[in-house]
Amino acid sequence: MPKILGRSIVACQTVAADPGAEVFGSFDPGRGRPTGRKFQAATDAEVDRAAESAWEAFGVLRSIEPERRAALLDTMAERIAALGQDLIDICSEETGLGTTRVISERERTTNMSRMFARFVRDGSWCRACIETGDAARKPIPKPDLRRMLRPLGPVAVFGASNFPLAYSTAGGDTASALAAGCPVIVKGHPLHPGTGEVVALAIAEAVRSVGLPPGTFSFLHSGGTRERAIGERLVKHPCVRAVGFTGSLGGGTAIERMGRERESPIPVFSEMGSTNPVFVLPSAVETRGRDIAERLVASATNACGQMCTCPGLIFAIRNETLEVLERGLAEGIDAVEAQVMLSPGMRDRYESELERARGVSGVEQRAGGVGRKIAGGRDDDPHPVRGHAGLLRTTGATFLKERQLREEIFGPATILVVCANENELKRCAAAIIGSLTGSIFAGPYDAALAGELQKIIELRVGRVIFNGVPTGVEVNSAMVHGGPFPATTAPHTTAQGVMAMERWCRPVCWQNTPEAALPAELQDANPLGIEREVNGVRRRDRLSGEARAS
Secondary structure (H helix, E strand, C coil), rough: CCCCCCCCEEECCEECCCCCCEEEEEEEEEHHHHEEEEEEEECCHHHHHHHHHHHHHHHCCCCCCCHHHHHHHHHHHHHHHHCHHHHHHHHHHCCCCHHHHHHHHHHHHHHEEEEEEEEHHHHHHHHCCEECEECCCCCCECCEEEEEEEEEEEEEEEEECCCCCCCHHHCHHHHHHHEHHCCEEECCCHHHHHHHHHHHHHHHHHHHHCCCCHEEEECCCCCCCHCCCCCCHHCCCCCCEEEEEEEEEEEHHHHHHHHHHHCCCCCEEEECCCCCCCEECHHHHHHHHHHHHHHHHHHCCCHHHCCCCCCCCCECCCCCCHHHHHEEEEHHHHHCHHHHHHHHHHHHHHHHHHHHCCCCCCEEEEECCCCCHHHHHHHHCCCCCCCEEEEEEEHHHHHHHHHHCCCCCCCCEEEEEECCCCCHHHHHHHHHEEEEEEEEEECCCCCHHHHHHHHHHCCCCCEEEEECCCCCEEEEEECCCCCCCCCCCCCCCCCCCHHHHHHHHEEEEEEECCHHCCCCCCCCCCCCCCCCEEEEEEEECCCCCCCEEE
């Protein structure tokens, strides 16, 4: 097993032990006890050194050839994969997530890094565009204008609690920022510090092996009473030029406010709460209601409901066939055994949110809930960090009246909203707050209603799904993982796919600039061979400078 020293990694080097630094421990939610490992929270001096080293590295990273950045991403994937069973064991212990889930997430993480490497090599992501000048144009000459995306600078990444690999130290924010040419400083999550450190060491090795500046990557242990102070100092440091965050609505909005209120404001890309509404239309209920119920139960309780895309709201219209769907949901939820949650605090918040929703007038619990027997039929649980699945039921009228029912319950619970008719269903759809996804299950005779719903929910979600559940985020260039507030603070972006790189950049235009002073991507000879738009036509120049239609 890799040696976990419990110390931050600043500019690719593990910091020295500091007897005066605050120490915090990690927790094993599966066994309900501490792991015994201790971690040294980053000091203010270490935060400052990480940010300053990142700024020094940025001067090099922003200008190196794309192949070097691509090589870093490929090497990161190789080093993380090489951690093997050790990484799986550490991650499972700290999160309570099963081996199968951790392996799947590791593969997603390494595949994502390799995907960004392909985007970097292709080059079209940077939107290079050339409008050649025309000195003979009348009445005034046309200037030569060349534009492309350029990196912002060092990026602070806040690791997520629920995805210890894919949205944390080497996750999508880190990989996309490095791909765009931005150094990264990761604020490690206190719920999986050992996992974060092991992955950070692999990234540091990758940076060294491809010969990039050490300030390209840093990892800061963050926990105990120091956690908020570390995050705040990082966001406010003048060398940090953008922030990526995945977590709670409160945390994301607080960080976004910090970034906005700096002397020189910076963009903050926060992914926060999401209810992921699902609309099951009458013909779909009639033809496959039971099957849809089973799929929704599996999706809502996947990883104990601790995924940002679990379906928290299910809408249907009251009619004589609805009982099939409702009974299927109730029986499915009742059959789900209590599962380990990420931490005692996460479990407590889930139970509190569920109880608050259950206390709303017009809401009833139809299945599951706190107090059920756990797996094995015992009434007591020696390992109390478990979440019980729950199904609540209410009407469309109550949903429209009670705004709190539109908010996320982070855990294995979902609310069935039974609407009186199509008009009430559409009104409920229009009342949805910003979400990552919106799903429509439609049958043979639902086309007209499905079309109307699609137009409504397109304005409120980042991904529209037909006849499928929202869990499962495919890693490819077409995926959009984002949405209107409060799903994210930046509805025009995505945390997945090639567009994720654009978050860490801004467009820059060069006018009448000498060839030698232009970025390689914009030079006439195009030595990198990337795809560009030249006078409105997409082209890819050969290394010799010969042009061809792309």
